[in-house]
Amino acid sequence: METLFAISVMVIKMAVVIGVLLALPLPLTWMERKIAAHIQQRLGPMRVGWHGLLQPLADALKLMVKEDHIPEKADRLLFTMAPIIALVPPFVVFVAIPFGDTVTIFGTPVTLYLTDMNVALLFILGVAGIEVVGLILAGWASNSKYALLGSLRTCAQLISYEIPMGFAVIGVIMLAGSMSLVDIVNAQSGWWNIVYQPVGFFVFFVAALAEAQRIPFDLPEAEGDLGAGFHTEYSGMRFAFFMISEYIIMVLMSVLMVILFFGGWHASLIPLPGSLIFLLKVCFLIWVFMWFRFTFPRYRYDQLMSIGWKVLLPLSLANILISGMFFA
Amino acid sequence: MISKMRGWIGWIFFLDMLNGLALTLGYMFSRTITMQYPDKQKWQPYSRHRGHHFLKTNDEGDLNCVACELCAKICPCHCIKVVPFEDHKGNRRPSVFDIDLSRCLFCGLCEDACPADAIALGQVYEMASYDTSDLLVGRDLLRTIPGKVEKGGTVVGAKLIDREGVHVRETKGEHDWWRRVWGRRNKAKVRLRTHHT
Structure with a gap:
């Protein structure tokens, strides 16, 4: 009986996480369009629903009924596989992410995470890296020069920025003495890690922008020079899969930043439930991502590479050295 | 020296980027x-807008128009058709005053040519229609449509x-x-x- 209960709790939690993640791109596209509009002194979507709130549903409907076109010379198997390979890893990663502390529902303690892995951070960085495979396959299978160039750029960019990102979290790991995200959050119940690790946060933030393929690092889909990068040839739901994957990665990066640097669900000054505080912090970071997108231009490809290898990598190494000498 | 230092400090702390962010933040809430x-x-x-035409009326409620057809003569696209008749007071008035809005270029020459201050171009600009026959407007519509x-x-x-x-x-x-x-x-x-x- 107790096993059954535990399993059913686990299944419910998984269903909730998957449902929320699948639905999340809808409000996020609305938010992105509204932020873009207000930065440009427009109003954005206003006609479908209150302040255009139902606009994403209309867009989703449009994407679903659109022609699902596969180019004649494309590799059909890889072409259809690629969006799914790109979509799955961002979802898998959320297995290891805690959204709050233990809460008591009907007298039973329920943890607000699926698992508390002892190598959670390693798992997240590793699984998130698989997403690149989907993007490479998409570019290769499309049999289009824009898609291929876009996926080559994506590949180079994601690999270059995963290194400083991995190094940037080492300082956090040293402070917490653990790779488990729950332990890392609990280690920040006093001061948040951003106080001790400002350089680490900076490196992680820039690398997160690049990993989420957001401006100023959205070279993979630079519409000015590449059409739309690796999803040039995709339409309808397959394109929507790539878009969902991008939004989920943006959410993932915000969640990771909150957990690693902004104290997760800890906020000693504000008397709110931990999960709500967590949500507010994540929303704020997503807003910052969108604010950046409509403020900055795109970096050139060589600038992208030199920022990654000549600035972020040495900075993250120095950060490890200094954290190791003074904090660990 | 100081400006150079400031430049370096600004470069290190991304002052230019922060300036840009502050600007867009201001616009976001403007x-x-x-x-x-x-x-x-x-x-x-x-x-002064030259929109939909309208016909003016005098104090007695009759049209100012004396059906002299000068507007039809001067119209560069020949889109005005006027047919005169004698009303019950013995005045020369238009029995037909048709304007084909699909041909009109809203130059306002009809207004300039009119000796009786009868026709003018108003501020109504919503003339789009699903049917071009709606664009042929007659005397009675021109009389009732809002003027200036x-x-x-x-x-x-x-x-x-x-x-x-x-x-x-x-x-x-x-x-x-x-x-x-x-x-x-x-x-x-x-x-x-x-x-x-």
Whole structure:
């Protein structure tokens, strides 16, 4: 009986996480369009629903009924596989992410995470890296020069920025003495890690922008020079899969930043439930991502590479050295 | 030396990027300049606007027009057709006054040529139609359509109505709540207004 209960709790939690993640791109596209509009002194979507709130549903409907076109010379198997390979890893990663502390529902303690892995951070960085495979396959299978160039750029960019990102979290790991995200959050119940690790946060933030393929690092889909990068040839739901994957990665990066640097669900000054505080912090970071997108231009490809290898990598190494000498 | 130092410090702390972010943040919470036509607002053109024609009437309620056909003569696109008749008071008036709006180029020459101050171009500009036969407007419509409106160059409240004839009806002006909340703060700073007075 107790096993059954535990399993059913686990299944419910998984269903909730998957449902929320699948639905999340809808409000996020609305938010992105509204932020873009207000930065440009427009109003954005206003006609479908209150302040255009139902606009994403209309867009989703449009994407679903659109022609699902596969180019004649494309590799059909890889072409259809690629969006799914790109979509799955961002979802898998959320297995290891805690959204709050233990809460008591009907007298039973329920943890607000699926698992508390002892190598959670390693798992997240590793699984998130698989997403690149989907993007490479998409570019290769499309049999289009824009898609291929876009996926080559994506590949180079994601690999270059995963290194400083991995190094940037080492300082956090040293402070917490653990790779488990729950332990890392609990280690920040006093001061948040951003106080001790400002350089680490900076490196992680820039690398997160690049990993989420957001401006100023959205070279993979630079519409000015590449059409739309690796999803040039995709339409309808397959394109929507790539878009969902991008939004989920943006959410993932915000969640990771909150957990690693902004104290997760800890906020000693504000008397709110931990999960709500967590949500507010994540929303704020997503807003910052969108604010950046409509403020900055795109970096050139060589600038992208030199920022990654000549600035972020040495900075993250120095950060490890200094954290190791003074904090660990 | 100091300016050079400042440049370096600025470069290290990304002052240029922070400036850009501050600018877009200001715009994000400033007044938007979108006119929500036709759902909520509508542009009322200046009185000099050359829109839909209208026929003026005198104190007795008769048309000013004496059916001299000068407007039809001067019209560069031959879109005015006037047929005169003698009304019960013995005046020469038009029995037919048709304007083909699909050919009219709204030059206003008919207004200039008119010796009786009978025809003028008003501020009505919503003439779109699904059927070109709607664009052939006759004497009675030209007589009843709104003429010159004193207030011009402003945004007025409006409402979209999906009925035959009037599509956008003017309403009392109303505003969007978050424009009112955030607009006040930046009104002086951002000098972009919906109406240029």
